[in-house]
Amino acid sequence: MGQLSFRLILFFCCIQFVFSQDTLYIYKAKGMSLLEIGENQSTLKKGALIVAKDVVKVLSNAEFTAIDNFGNTYLINIEGTYGLKHLQNFKVKQNTSNFTASYFKHIWQELRNKSNKKALIAGVFRGETLMTFPTDESKIASSKITFEWDLEEGEKLYYIFVKNVITKEILKIETNGSHLALYDDNPIFFDNDTFEWTVTTDAFPNVDNIPFFSFKLIDRNIYEELKKEFADFIQDLETLGHSEKEIELILCKSYGLCK
Amino acid sequence: MATRNTKLLWRDSFLCTVLTLVVSGIFLLIFVNLSVLDPFYRAFKDFSFTDIYYSTLINDEAVFKDVIIVNVKQSDRFTIAQAIEKVQEQYPKVIGLDVVFRDLKNPFVDSILKKTLHKHSNIVTSYFLENDSVISNHNDFKSDKDIEGFINMNLPNQDAVVRDFIGVKDAELYSFATQLALESGKLKEENLLKLKDRIPINYKGNQSSFLSFDIDELLELESIPAMQNAIVVFGYLGTPTGNKFDIEDKLFTPLNEKYVGRSTPDMYGVVIHANIVKMLSSNNFVKKAPKVLIYCIAIICCFLTVMFGMRLYRKSSLAYDVLIKFIQLVISIVLVYLALKLLKLNIYVFITPILVLTLFGLEMIDFYVYLVDYLKKRFKWDSYLLD
Numbered sequence: 001m002g003q004l005s006f007r008l009i010l011f012f013c014c015i016q017f018v019f020s021q022d023t024l025y026i027y028k029a030k031g032m033s034l035l036e037i038g039e040n041q042s043t044l045k046k047g048a049l050i051v052a053k054d055v056v057k058v059l060s061n062a063e064f065t066a067i068d069n070f071g072n073t074y075l076i077n078i079e080g081t082y083g084l085k086h087l088q089n090f091k092v093k094q095n096t097s098n099f100t101a102s103y104f105k106h107i108w109q110e111l112r113n114k115s116n117k118k119a120l121i122a123g124v125f126r127g128e129t130l131m132t133f134p135t136d137e138s139k140i141a142s143s144k145i146t147f148e149w150d151l152e153e154g155e156k157l158y159y160i161f162v163k164n165v166i167t168k169e170i171l172k173i174e175t176n177g178s179h180l181a182l183y184d185d186n187p188i189f190f191d192n193d194t195f196e197w198t199v200t201t202d203a204f205p206n207v208d209n210i211p212f213f214s215f216k217l218i219d220r221n222i223y224e225e226l227k228k229e230f231a232d233f234i235q236d237l238e239t240l241g242h243s244e245k246e247i248e249l250i251l252c253k254s255y256g257l258c259k
Numbered sequence: 260m261a262t263r264n265t266k267l268l269w270r271d272s273f274l275c276t277v278l279t280l281v282v283s284g285i286f287l288l289i290f291v292n293l294s295v296l297d298p299f300y301r302a303f304k305d306f307s308f309t310d311i312y313y314s315t316l317i318n319d320e321a322v323f324k325d326v327i328i329v330n331v332k333q334s335d336r337f338t339i340a341q342a343i344e345k346v347q348e349q350y351p352k353v354i355g356l357d358v359v360f361r362d363l364k365n366p367f368v369d370s371i372l373k374k375t376l377h378k379h380s381n382i383v384t385s386y387f388l389e390n391d392s393v394i395s396n397h398n399d400f401k402s403d404k405d406i407e408g409f410i411n412m413n414l415p416n417q418d419a420v421v422r423d424f425i426g427v428k429d430a431e432l433y434s435f436a437t438q439l440a441l442e443s444g445k446l447k448e449e450n451l452l453k454l455k456d457r458i459p460i461n462y463k464g465n466q467s468s469f470l471s472f473d474i475d476e477l478l479e480l481e482s483i484p485a486m487q488n489a490i491v492v493f494g495y496l497g498t499p500t501g502n503k504f505d506i507e508d509k510l511f512t513p514l515n516e517k518y519v520g521r522s523t524p525d526m527y528g529v530v531i532h533a534n535i536v537k538m539l540s541s542n543n544f545v546k547k548a549p550k551v552l553i554y555c556i557a558i559i560c561c562f563l564t565v566m567f568g569m570r571l572y573r574k575s576s577l578a579y580d581v582l583i584k585f586i587q588l589v590i591s592i593v594l595v596y597l598a599l600k601l602l603k604l605n606i607y608v609f610i611t612p613i614l615v616l617t618l619f620g621l622e623m624i625d626f627y628v629y630l631v632d633y634l635k636k637r638f639k640w641d642s643y644l645l646d
Contacts, residue, residue, distance in 0.1 A: 025324050025485040027470055042481075046472065049484035067470070071321030094320055099603060102316050103596055204473045206332070206499040 024050040024066040024074065024087060030157050031062025031176070033076075052084045061156050061176045065092075129211055130158075130199050136213040138256035141223035145189075145215075147197060148179040155201040162188055163196045163212065170207065184217060193217045215256075226257055267643035272566040275627040279561055279620045306519050307422060308610050312599045313462050313513035321468065325540065326533045327351075327489045328471040330496035331358055337368045339493065340375040342474050347379055349486035353442040355383045355435060355536075357410060357494035357529045360396045369399065377402045383438045385410045406442060408435030412510060412531065420511045421531055423547075426454025426539070436535035443490050445540035459545040459607045461538045465514055466501060466530050469537075473500045490536055494529025548608045557613040561620040564590065568621045572628070572644060579624075587618050 026048045033044040036055040044064060050056060056076075058064070063077035066087065073092045076082065133148040134140060147160055160180055162171040171188040173180060182189075189195070196212035218226070227234070230251060237247045252258035329346065331339055339358070346354055363369050376382060376396075383406045386395030395407065409432055412421050426437040433441070437454055440446035470485055473496075477483070497505035509524035510531060516522070538544065568586075572579040591614055598610035627644070634640035 025470070027322055027324075045480055046476065047470070047480060047483035047485040067322045067324055069324070071323050073320065073322055092320070099316060099600070100596070103311075103599060106311070106315050107592055202499060204476050204499060206502075209498065 022052050022084070024068055024084065026050070027065040027067045027073065029062075029064035032059045033057060033062045033064050034059070050084055050087065055081060055083055056087065057081050063156075130201075131197070131211075131213050133253075134197070134213060134215045134258065135253070135256050138213070138215040138252075138258055139218050139223070139226065140215055140258045141218045141220050142259060143184045144181055145184065145217075146179060146181045147199070149199040151178050152201055157201065157203075159200050159203055159205070161198050161200070161205075161207060161212075163198075163207070164188060164192050165194050165196055165214070166192045174203070189217065220259075223257070223259055227251070230255065230257070264643060267641060268566060268569060271569055271627070271631070271643045272562055275565045275569070275623055276558065276562045276620060278627055278630070279565070279616060279623045280558070282623065282626075283616060283619050307420070307513070308595045308614070309598055309602050309607065310420070310422075310513040310515075310518040311595070312602050314516055314518045316599065317462075317464075317514075321463070322470065323463065323468060323537060324470045324485050325489055326469055326536050327486055327491045328466070328469050328496060328529055328533055329477055329491060329493045330471060330473050330500045331493050332474055332495070332498045332500070334474050335368065336360065336364065336372040338474060338478070340368075340372040342477055342493070343375050343379075343382070345477060345480075346483075346486060346491050349483050351381070351486050351489050351491045352444070353381045353383060353439055353490050354379070355385070355408075355439045355490065355492040355494075355532070357385050357435065357492055357532055359385055359387070359394060359410075360400050361394060363397050363399060373400050376400050377404075380404055381442060382406070383408055383435065383442055385435045387411050406438055408433050408438035410435045410528065410532070412528070420513060420515075421460065421526075422513055423457045423459045424535055425457050426535075427451065430455070434535075436532045436539060439490050439492065439532070439536045440539035443536075443540060445490075447542060450539070450542060450544070453544065454539075457547075459547055460512075460531070460535055461543050461545045461605065462512065462514055462534050463537050464534075465526055466496060469530065469533050471496060471500070490540065492529055492533055492536070494527065494532065496527050496529065543605070545602070545605045545607045548606065550609070553609050553612055557616045560594075560613050561616040564617050565620040565624065568624045569644060572624055583621055587621055590617055590621075 026044055026046050029044050029046055034057040035042050035044045035048060035050065036057065037053075044056060050066065058076055058079050058081075060079050062079070063075065066074040066076065068074070072094075074087055074090045075092050076087060076090045130149040130152065131147075132150055133146070147162075149158065151158075157174055157176055158178075160171075160173045160175065162173075162182070163169070169188060171186070194214065194216045196214045198207075198210055198212045200210060234247055234251075237250065242250070248259050329342060331342070334342075343354060343356075360372065376384070384396055384400075386393055386407050387410050388394075395401075409428065411434075412424065413419075424434065424436070426434050428434070434454075437446070437451075441451075472480075472483070495508045497503075497507075497509075506524050508528040510526055510528060511522070511524050512526045512531065515525040568579065568583070571582065594610060594614050594617065598608050601608050624644075631640055631642040631645060635642065635645055
């Protein structure tokens with residue numbers, strides 16, 4: 001009898017061990033989180049494994065979703081350093097609304113004709129372009145190229161793509177703000193003077209199917225030459241009392257000729 | 260007197276039920292055969308009340324890692340070969356290719372893909388059956404060790420909405436998902452027999468319910484521990500991944516938010532395969548109630564509601580006329596609820612015949628009254644409904 005009890009206890013201990021949640025897998029990751037395995041440190045990426053002895057460092061503006069073997073999800077979006085046990089505190093609560101209640105709520109909504117009525121348009125919506133500067137077909141006479149874009153609600157990370165139109169080489173940068181500056185000594189700007197850029201919230205967009213704005217790098221002499229084409233306009237602006245800086249800004253914003 | 264009335268009630272209920280069956284049979288024949296009414300028949304043919312369960316009521320937000328999807332996008336064969344090699348380095352249980360390489364393109368690139376496909380013994384390739392012919396990979400990509408599965412979703416008698424599937428066709432042809440589950444060692448032999456008949460797919464969710472990788476993303480990663488011992492399926496998930504406007508290899512499923520009327524396809528083919536693989540590998544089958552049982556229940560329900568309706572009619576024909584629509588509404592809500600509740604318990608009941616006969620039986624009482632009235636005048640016919 002005693003032996004049987006011992007075996008049962010041993011069996012249940014084994015079961016407990018087998019079914020314990022001692023691993024998590026990364027389902028998706030945004031921003032920079034680090035995984036420390038012993039003395040090694042690596043960036044936490046999709047598909048990575050977190051075991052009991054690992055330590056995860058979540059940096060600012062970063063978040064990741066992990067899953068366990070039973071399909072439970074864990075959303076970690078607070079900066080800090082966590083062990084596996086701590087990560088398990090971030091378990092996402094499943095929607096446990098009662099089936100019967102959900103059904104009768106649905107029937108009630110149907111009876112009241114309260115279905116979600118979205119606006120129906122017969123046109124192409126192109127509101128998703130975030131890029132604000134440089135505008136399309138800009139000419140820039142500066143060693144510093146600043147990219148600016150609108151922020152999208154709920155999105156923390158943005159992916160800037162700068163494409164060399166001749167070599168099709170693409171520079172991809174992840175950032176969390178609304179602007180980014182690059183200098184013309186960046187290797188992407190070698191060998192050519194015409195480029196395209198775009199910004200998305202998707203880390204892996206189809207670059208053949210998203211809008212790009214083009215810009216050209218010019219030197220100061222060409223800038224001055226092109227500026228002469230706007231001589232009358234500049235004169236009008238001077239008459240109105242605009243300073244030289246203000247006029248340059250207007251030329252840049254309105255005509256894409258930037259210094 | 261009471262016994263006589265009871266007998267008459269039983270007889271009238273029985274005869275009204277028979278009348279309901281005959282008339283509904285005639286209506287069904289008209290709907291099926293008259294081309295002018297075809298749109299109505301088609302609209303109803305593709306509708307199932309149980310779709311409400313998946314489209315509206317399912318709230319399972321679980322994410323599974325034992326079936327992993329890789330989006331091949333529009334990648335070339337070289338990239339796909341590289342991705343297969345990358346996945347193999349992670350020691351998956353099995354790799355499925357929901358992609359058919361029918362023709363040869365570039366000799367060099369094709370040779371790389373061929374070498375990759377021949378090198379590994381845990382790759383399941385796909386083919387499909389069309390007009391009695393088999394469309395599969397080019398012979399150059401095939402070998403003696405090939406494991407193939409068919410990817411047809413519209414086998415005979417299936418609707419445009421993918422609700423069920425056949426795992427084993429003609430005793431020897433295995434579906435793609437069946438092959439994946441078998442090769443992974445997670446499908447029990449005894450369950451293989453069940454797959455000879457059409458069985459409902461126990462959907463776990465759409466794309467977000469499975470760990471998935473973009474092929475470019477996959478190639479950038481150094482290692483993917485999640486793929487160890489997993490079933491990895493290569494297929495198309497849109498370009499870019501999850502693009503809602505991309506409908507290539509996208510099909511209608513019960514998970515479609517718009518479960519009746521016109522809508523756009525909602526699930527990529529590879530996600531349907533992933534759902535089937537998940538169902539097979541976790542032995543989480545939905546039992547389908549036999550048709551005979553459903554029609555027996557339908558006739559019994561029709562008989563009982565007709566009996567109830569006749570009693571109400573006898574008490575007050577005005578109350579009957581006023582209440583009948585409300586009763587029909589309540590009955591339909593309750594019957595659909597019961598069907599959905601059973602589906603939640605993994606029992607699929609085709610509720611439409613039960614619902615139609617039950618509601619139609621109540622409608623037929625008025626016509627039955629006219630009929631027995633005529634019979635009474637002509638043959639002195641006794642009826643529970645006539646004084």
